[in-house]
Amino acid sequence: MSADLFDPTRPDTCKPSHAARELGLRRGDFDRAVQLGCIRTVPDEGGGGGRRVERAEIERVRAQDGFPDSLLDRVRVVGTAEGAALMEIPAGRFSRLARLGLLVPVTFYLNRYRSVVWLYLAEELRQFATGPENAHLLKGRTPETLRGRLAAGVDxxxxxxxxxxxxxxxxxxxxxxxxxxxxxxxxxxxxxxxxxxxxxxxxxxxxxxxxxxxxxxxxxxxxxxxxxxxxxxxxxxxxxxxxxxxxxxxxxxxxxPVARPAARTIPPVIRTAPRPIPPMARTVTGRAEETTRFPKPTASSPGPESPSAELTRRLTEPAARTEEPSARSCEPVVRPPEPMSATRPAVRPTALTAPRGHGRAQPGPQRPPRGLRAWLRRRSPRRTGPARV
Structure with missing residues (x-):
C-alpha cells in the first residue's frame, strides 16, 4: 500500500502518479515537466530510492497564471511534420535544420517500423521561428557551409x-x-x-x-x-x-570514500614434518606354503581300515586331488578291485583321463557317492537259504 498511509513523518509529500492526477497531466507530460524544471521533486526518504512531490509544490504550480494551459504549452512536444507546420517551413528543410544541430530534440521513441522518431518542444520551435537572426535559415537558399556539412552526412x-x-x-x-x-x-x-x-x-x-x-x-x-x-x-x-x-x-x-569490506586475516598453516613409510610385512609379499587338508594314508599303516574310515577317505579323496594338483602325476590312477556283492554289481573306480596333448590329467566323470547303508550291503551280503528243488 501507499507509504502516505503508514508514514506520519512525511504527510506533506505524495507520489509522482498522485501529483500528476492532481495537476491534470499525463504521466509523460509530468515527467517532462520534472526534467525541464517546471516541477520540483524531493528524494524519497523512505528507502525506496524514488522521488516525491511536496504538497507546497503542487499548490505553487496551481497558482501560476493560465494553469493548466500554460504548463501544457511548456511541455508540449511535436514531431517533424507538426513542427514544420508550426514553423511554416517544408518538412525537408526542418529535417536539415535538425541534422545540423540548430533544432535540439528533447526525447525520442521507436515506431512500429523500428525507426527513431525525434520529438521537439513546441515552445522552442516558436522561439526559433520568430527570432530575426534565423530568418535566412527559414527562407531562401541554405548557406554553402551548411550544405557542405549536409553533403558529408553530418547528423x-x-x-x-x-x-x-x-x-x-x-x-x-x-x-x-x-x-x-x-x-x-x-x-x-x-x-x-x-x-x-x-x-x-x-x-x-x-x-x-x-x-x-x-x-x-x-x-x-x-x-x-x-x-x-x-x-x-x-x-x-x-x-x-x-x-x-x-x-x-x-x-x-x-x-x-567508498566503503570496503574488512580485510580478513588468514591464520598460518601448520605443516607437520614428513615421516618415513614403514616397510611392508613379509607375509604380504611372501609365498604361501602349500598345505594338505587331509593327510594321505601311508603304506605302512597297520591293520585294515574301518568301514567309516574308508568311506571318509573315498569321499574326501577327490577334494584332495583338486587342492593338490601339483602332487599328482599325469598317469591314470587305478584303484584295487573291491569284492563284489552278490546282490549289487561292483562300482568301477574313478580314473583321471590323460589329455591327448601336453598338460595335466583331468578328472573323469564321477559317480555320485553312495550312502553308508549301500556300502554295508556290499560288504556283508544277505544270507540265503538252501535252494529249493
Whole structure:
C-alpha cells in the first residue's frame, strides 16, 4: 500500500502518479515537466530510492497564471511534420535544420517500423521561428557551409540530445557520486573501467547510473537502439566525457570514500614434518606354503581300515586331488578291485583321463557317492537259504 498511509513523518509529500492526477497531466507530460524544471521533486526518504512531490509544490504550480494551459504549452512536444507546420517551413528543410544541430530534440521513441522518431518542444520551435537572426535559415537558399556539412552526412540530433539529457541529469543529481554516475551513463563500460580502476568505485557508479529512456527487454531492438543513441560516438565528445568523469570521481572520492569490506586475516598453516613409510610385512609379499587338508594314508599303516574310515577317505579323496594338483602325476590312477556283492554289481573306480596333448590329467566323470547303508550291503551280503528243488 501507499507509504502516505503508514508514514506520519512525511504527510506533506505524495507520489509522482498522485501529483500528476492532481495537476491534470499525463504521466509523460509530468515527467517532462520534472526534467525541464517546471516541477520540483524531493528524494524519497523512505528507502525506496524514488522521488516525491511536496504538497507546497503542487499548490505553487496551481497558482501560476493560465494553469493548466500554460504548463501544457511548456511541455508540449511535436514531431517533424507538426513542427514544420508550426514553423511554416517544408518538412525537408526542418529535417536539415535538425541534422545540423540548430533544432535540439528533447526525447525520442521507436515506431512500429523500428525507426527513431525525434520529438521537439513546441515552445522552442516558436522561439526559433520568430527570432530575426534565423530568418535566412527559414527562407531562401541554405548557406554553402551548411550544405557542405549536409553533403558529408553530418547528423547531430543524437549528440545534441545527449548533451541536453546530461544537463537534465546533472541538475537533478544530488551528491558527487550521482553526478559521476550521470556522466558514466553516456560512456561504454570499457571507457569507465579504463578511468575507474577500483571495482568498488565502479559498483558505486552503477548504483547511481540512470537507465536510458526507452529501455526495454535486454537484447530487444528497442534496447539496442536506445544504447546506440545514449552512447557517445564522436572522439571529441568521448574525450570530454572521460575527463569530466575522472574529475567527478576524484571529487567524490575525496568527499565520500567508498566503503570496503574488512580485510580478513588468514591464520598460518601448520605443516607437520614428513615421516618415513614403514616397510611392508613379509607375509604380504611372501609365498604361501602349500598345505594338505587331509593327510594321505601311508603304506605302512597297520591293520585294515574301518568301514567309516574308508568311506571318509573315498569321499574326501577327490577334494584332495583338486587342492593338490601339483602332487599328482599325469598317469591314470587305478584303484584295487573291491569284492563284489552278490546282490549289487561292483562300482568301477574313478580314473583321471590323460589329455591327448601336453598338460595335466583331468578328472573323469564321477559317480555320485553312495550312502553308508549301500556300502554295508556290499560288504556283508544277505544270507540265503538252501535252494529249493
Amino acid at each position: 547531430l540530433r543524437a549528440r545534441n540530445w545527449r548533451g541536453r539529457h546530461l544537463g537534465l541529469l546533472l541538475r537533478r543529481a544530488e551528491g558527487p557520486w550521482a553526478r559521476a554516475g550521470a556522466v558514466a551513463a553516456f560512456l561504454t563500460p570499457v571507457d569507465v573501467a579504463d578511468i575507474v580502476k577500483d571495482p568498488y568505485e565502479r559498483a558505486q557508479l552503477n548504483r547511481f547510473r540512470p537507465m536510458p529512456p526507452g529501455y526495454g527487454v535486454p537484447g530487444s531492438p528497442v534496447t539496442h537502439a536506445a544504447e546506440q543513441i545514449t552512447t557517445a560516438r564522436d572522439a571529441d565528445e568521448i574525450g570530454w566525457l572521460r575527463s569530466e568523469l575522472a574529475r567527478l570521481v576524484a571529487e567524490a572520492r575525496s568527499v565520500s
